[in-house]
Amino acid sequence: MRERSSFLRNRKSSSQAARLPVDAFSIDRASREPIQQQIYTALRDLILRGVLTPGLKLPSSRELSRNILVSRNTVVRAYEQLNSEGYVETRHGAKTYVANIPPPSSPAVRHDISKMAGRVSRFAHAFDPEKRISFSSDRSALRPSTPDVAVFPFTTWNRLFGRYLLHPNVDLFNYNYDLGYPPLQAAIARYIQAYRGVVCEPEQVVVTNGAQAALDLLSRMLLKDGDVVWMEEPGYVNARLVFSAAGADIEPLNVTEEGWGLQNVPEGNIQLIYTTPSCQHPLGLSMRVEQRLRLLDIANRKAAWIIEDDFDSEYRLFGRSIPAMQGNDKFGLTIYVGTFAKTLFPAIRVGFMVVPQSICEQVKRAALYCGQQVSLPLQATLSDFIMNGHFASHLRRTRRLYAERREAFLKLGHKYLNEWMEPFEADVGIQIAFRFKRPLDDVAIASKANDMKLNVVPLSRYYYREPIRGLLLGYAAIDERAMQSHLALLAEVIKEQTS
Numbered sequence: 001m002r003e004r005s006s007f008l009r010n011r012k013s014s015s016q017a018a019r020l021p022v023d024a025f026s027i028d029r030a031s032r033e034p035i036q037q038q039i040y041t042a043l044r045d046l047i048l049r050g051v052l053t054p055g056l057k058l059p060s061s062r063e064l065s066r067n068i069l070v071s072r073n074t075v076v077r078a079y080e081q082l083n084s085e086g087y088v089e090t091r092h093g094a095k096t097y098v099a100n101i102p103p104p105s106s107p108a109v110r111h112d113i114s115k116m117a118g119r120v121s122r123f124a125h126a127f128d129p130e131k132r133i134s135f136s137s138d139r140s141a142l143r144p145s146t147p148d149v150a151v152f153p154f155t156t157w158n159r160l161f162g163r164y165l166l167h168p169n170v171d172l173f174n175y176n177y178d179l180g181y182p183p184l185q186a187a188i189a190r191y192i193q194a195y196r197g198v199v200c201e202p203e204q205v206v207v208t209n210g211a212q213a214a215l216d217l218l219s220r221m222l223l224k225d226g227d228v229v230w231m232e233e234p235g236y237v238n239a240r241l242v243f244s245a246a247g248a249d250i251e252p253l254n255v256t257e258e259g260w261g262l263q264n265v266p267e268g269n270i271q272l273i274y275t276t277p278s279c280q281h282p283l284g285l286s287m288r289v290e291q292r293l294r295l296l297d298i299a300n301r302k303a304a305w306i307i308e309d310d311f312d313s314e315y316r317l318f319g320r321s322i323p324a325m326q327g328n329d330k331f332g333l334t335i336y337v338g339t340f341a342k343t344l345f346p347a348i349r350v351g352f353m354v355v356p357q358s359i360c361e362q363v364k365r366a367a368l369y370c371g372q373q374v375s376l377p378l379q380a381t382l383s384d385f386i387m388n389g390h391f392a393s394h395l396r397r398t399r400r401l402y403a404e405r406r407e408a409f410l411k412l413g414h415k416y417l418n419e420w421m422e423p424f425e426a427d428v429g430i431q432i433a434f435r436f437k438r439p440l441d442d443v444a445i446a447s448k449a450n451d452m453k454l455n456v457v458p459l460s461r462y463y464y465r466e467p468i469r470g471l472l473l474g475y476a477a478i479d480e481r482a483m484q485s486h487l488a489l490l491a492e493v494i495k496e497q498t499s
């Protein structure tokens with residue numbers, strides 16, 4: 001633009017006033033962008049590019065408006081906008097000059113953005129993108145840990161939610177209840193006392209954006225560089241990541257079908273123990289009571305906190321869910337973490353933790369200042385959903401449905417996959433871990449299967465030392481027909497990989 005020879009000239013005082021490239025004002029009258037905005041943008045860009053240099057006088061609003069055939073007010077408003085943002089300044093009455101804006105750096109001193117991106121904290125580096133598996137999002141297929149969203153009672157939910165929107169309650173639409181929304185704290189406390197055997201007062205319930213936010217907050221609060229977390233292996237990758245990001249070293253607490261390897265307690269200090277005793281992730285096993293008591297005892301001896309992640313124990317194939325370990329804790333060391341991701345739907349992003357009284361206020365304040373509060377209208381809807389009995393009936397219904405599907409899936413799994421793999425002996429949760437019967441590369445198989453949108457996870461992903469190879473498969477979100485076709489396709493993939 002600068003090279004063009006034709007300029008709009010300030011007629012009266014062309015010697016000192018800005019010469020503006022004529023195409024700077026190709027005002028587009030058909031555009032939806034207001035003319036005032038077009039003038040503002042054109043002048044701002046000329047200033048930023050250094051075409052209009054500091055100190056240069058701009059044409060008066062009257063002259064410019066005449067030249068470009070727009071109303072004077074429109075130009076005045078554009079000049080006012082430039083003035084208020086600091087691109088121009090008005091001096092000597094009404095004269096407008098280009099302000100003194102530092103020129104853009106020369107390319108020679110421009111920083112290498114990719115290097116700057118590499119300079120982020122170790123915390124950020126911990127979340128290495130390669131650790132993620134990308135699932136196809138247009139269907140669940142065999143994706144582990146996935147409930148059937150289609151059976152969620154959205155009509156009821158929408159009615160409850162709509163009530164708050166139709167009759168907005170100022171309480172729920174302002175900065176309120178910083179340290180917890182009491183009706184939801186009470187509803188969750190009642191549920192986990194009755195169904196999970198958790199011992200707590202409602203004030204100990206801290207509602208979070210999913211269980212993950214609770215794990216992140218706890219790891220940042222309880223761990224320092226070099227602290228030791230004794231963590232289940234195989235174990236929950238997302239928990240491990242936030243512990244590592246907080247600077248902790250991870251010691252494996254091996255889990256097999258024989259139980260938790262509590263005989264191999266790490267020497268030295270342990271600051272935190274992470275466990276999923278009522279539905280081991282990913283194997284779906286549950287810890288026997290004598291092991292629970294022993295683990296609590298070890299925590300007490302080592303002065304370690306325990307995070308009990310109770311993410312999926314509602315779905316037990318036979319009988320009642322096994323009560324939470326927190327209920328056995330006489331020492332006040334267990335922080336119980338729960339989520340509604342499986343019992344309602346994952347995208348609800350509501351989880352919670354039950355924090356021992358000794359650190360409860362500290363955790364609540366940290367949640368507040370880390371921006372961890374959950375939307376109040378959502379909390380109100382969820383508390384109504386629980387208190388009016390809808391949560392209990394949805395649980396009853398999905399328990400039945402998932403138990404039937406689990407049985408069907410195991411039968412079909414045997415039919416299609418028995419040649420290569422067998423399920424772990426487990427009866428809890430909405431996913432099933434299978435181990436290979438002979439040495440096979442689970443990462444390669446999963447990768448091929450996921451090219452076909454099957455959404456499986458290699459079992460070795462959950463191990464950091466000596467992996468058991470196999471696949472983790474979800475069954476809860478699909479009916480028998482879908483199971484048949486997905487498992488048949490998976491069998492083909494494995495056959496191809498092994499031939």
Ligand SMILES: Cc1ncc(COP(=O)(O)O)c(C=O)c1O
Nearest residue numbers: 145210211212236281311339341
């Ligand atoms: C062990 C474990 N904990 C917690 C969660 C749920 O976390 P969130 O509530 O953040 O979805 C999952 C989800 O799959 C999980 O596998």
